[in-house]
Amino acid sequence: MLISIKILLILFYTNICWCCDTQYLKINDQCYYNDDINFLKKLILHSQIGKNPPPIDINPLMLGLQKWEDGRLVEFCCSSKSNTECNMDYSLYGELPVEIGNLTELRKLSIESNKIVGIIPKDIGNLSKLEELSLSSNNIVGELPFEIGELIALKKLSLKGNHLDGSLPIELSNLKKLEWIYLSDNNFQGKISNFISEMKSLKYLNFSNNAFQGKIPKNIGNLKYLQYLNLSQNKLSGHIPSEIGLLNIYRLNLGFNNLNGSIPIELGKLDKLVQLNLESNELSGNIPHSIFSLKNLGKIELQNNFLSGHLKIKYDSLNILEELNISNNRLSGKIPKELGEFSNIRYINLSFNLFEGDVPTSLFSNQFLTTLFLNGNNLGGTIYSEICLDPGKKLLIYDNAFCPPYPECIKYIGNQKCIK
Numbered sequence: 001m002l003i004s005i006k007i008l009l010i011l012f013y014t015n016i017c018w019c020c021d022t023q024y025l026k027i028n029d030q031c032y033y034n035d036d037i038n039f040l041k042k043l044i045l046h047s048q049i050g051k052n053p054p055p056i057d058i059n060p061l062m063l064g065l066q067k068w069e070d071g072r073l074v075e076f077c078c079s080s081k082s083n084t085e086c087n088m089d090y091s092l093y094g095e096l097p098v099e100i101g102n103l104t105e106l107r108k109l110s111i112e113s114n115k116i117v118g119i120i121p122k123d124i125g126n127l128s129k130l131e132e133l134s135l136s137s138n139n140i141v142g143e144l145p146f147e148i149g150e151l152i153a154l155k156k157l158s159l160k161g162n163h164l165d166g167s168l169p170i171e172l173s174n175l176k177k178l179e180w181i182y183l184s185d186n187n188f189q190g191k192i193s194n195f196i197s198e199m200k201s202l203k204y205l206n207f208s209n210n211a212f213q214g215k216i217p218k219n220i221g222n223l224k225y226l227q228y229l230n231l232s233q234n235k236l237s238g239h240i241p242s243e244i245g246l247l248n249i250y251r252l253n254l255g256f257n258n259l260n261g262s263i264p265i266e267l268g269k270l271d272k273l274v275q276l277n278l279e280s281n282e283l284s285g286n287i288p289h290s291i292f293s294l295k296n297l298g299k300i301e302l303q304n305n306f307l308s309g310h311l312k313i314k315y316d317s318l319n320i321l322e323e324l325n326i327s328n329n330r331l332s333g334k335i336p337k338e339l340g341e342f343s344n345i346r347y348i349n350l351s352f353n354l355f356e357g358d359v360p361t362s363l364f365s366n367q368f369l370t371t372l373f374l375n376g377n378n379l380g381g382t383i384y385s386e387i388c389l390d391p392g393k394k395l396l397i398y399d400n401a402f403c404p405p406y407p408e409c410i411k412y413i414g415n416q417k418c419i420k
Helices: 002-017 034-049 098-102 122-126 146-150 170-174 194-198 218-222 242-246 265-269 289-293 337-341 361-365 385-389
Strands: 024-027 030-033 065-069 072-077 093-095 108-110 115-118 132-134 139-143 156-158 163-166 180-182 204-206 228-230 235-238 251-253 258-261 275-277 282-285 299-301 306-310 323-325 330-333 347-349 354-358 371-373 378-381 394-396
Touching: 024 034, 030 034, 030 072, 034 072, 034 093, 034 098, 098 122, 122 146, 146 170, 170 194, 194 218, 218 242, 242 265, 265 289, 337 361, 361 385
Parallel strands: 072 108, 093 115, 108 132, 115 139, 132 156, 139 163, 156 180, 180 204, 204 228, 228 251, 235 258, 251 275, 258 282, 275 299, 282 306, 299 323, 306 330, 323 347, 330 354, 347 371, 354 378, 371 394
Antiparallel strands: 024 030, 065 072
16 A cells, blocks of 8 residues: 555656646647747748748747757747758748747847848847847848847847848947847948947948948947958948058958048058958049058959059068959059069959050969959050960950050950050
8 A cells, every 4th residue: 555655656746747837838748938939830820921931730849940948949040041050941931920029038049041021020129148130131121120229148130131221220339249240231321320339349340232321430440359341332421531440350341332532541550451342432542552561461452443643562562462453543654563473463453544654574474363454554565475375364455555466365456556
């Protein structure tokens, strides 16, 4: 009799252990927070309007890639993009459920490359533990809710490739831990406010292909950890602030704006810079000599501006330069022979300037140079046959003053104003 009572007690307490708290749901002998499960169910339900939704009867725990701790959802990732860790053979559709505000233990939410529509719910501000929010490449509209500033643990914010508009809420300045902000390919407007400088932890900032206006704030130079700055394809105007020279960036892209004035000589202090793009602006004056002293710079794009003066390069400067495009400016004088002596140079575009005189033989004989565009200048003299040693080299010389004979490998000579 005593043994039977003991067995009953064991069975009773065992049954208690397998019971979940009232706010939790038992699935496969595990307890899961009911509101977290409900959010996943709503995602599945909303997605049924699409052409390739997840199965309506899919187990919510099987949706995307999930991580749970103590019955709470802490990571969720679901994407139709093939190069992501959570690539699925279906897509999520519809609006983000307002129940997203119940995921209070969530640290990572990534729903890239799906068909999400509608606005970002204000309830997202409840996710105070969220470290990564990625909703890129969807069809999300509307303004960025000011509640985004309540995500005080956020380190990565990626919203590129949507239809978001309006100005950036000042509450973004509350995100002191933010390291990565990617808002390109949207319709954001207004000025890039000074509060950006308060986001001291930023390493990556990409606002390209929007409709931002006004000047680049000078205090952007306070972002001492910033490594990547891309403000290209906006409507920014005014001068490039010299304070950018205080940064430690590797890549700087301000192309396709309405920036004017000269290129600050302070950019020559960016000794870690590997890529500089200031193309398609209204920049004028000389190209600072300091730019050509950056020993890590591999790519320079200054085309489609109003730059003038002579091109001066020292041989011991740009020792890893691979690409140089300064086409469609007002640069004049002779082409420096040092330009053809760089061992890593692959691409040179000097077209549509005012260069004159003979072309250095080093440009024609450099075996590493695959593309050389000299068209639309006042260059003359003889083109040496060494250019034909590499039949795959791309060469344009039309609209100059070169004199015959012309090497047979040049297929298009075009108009030449030969002066002997």
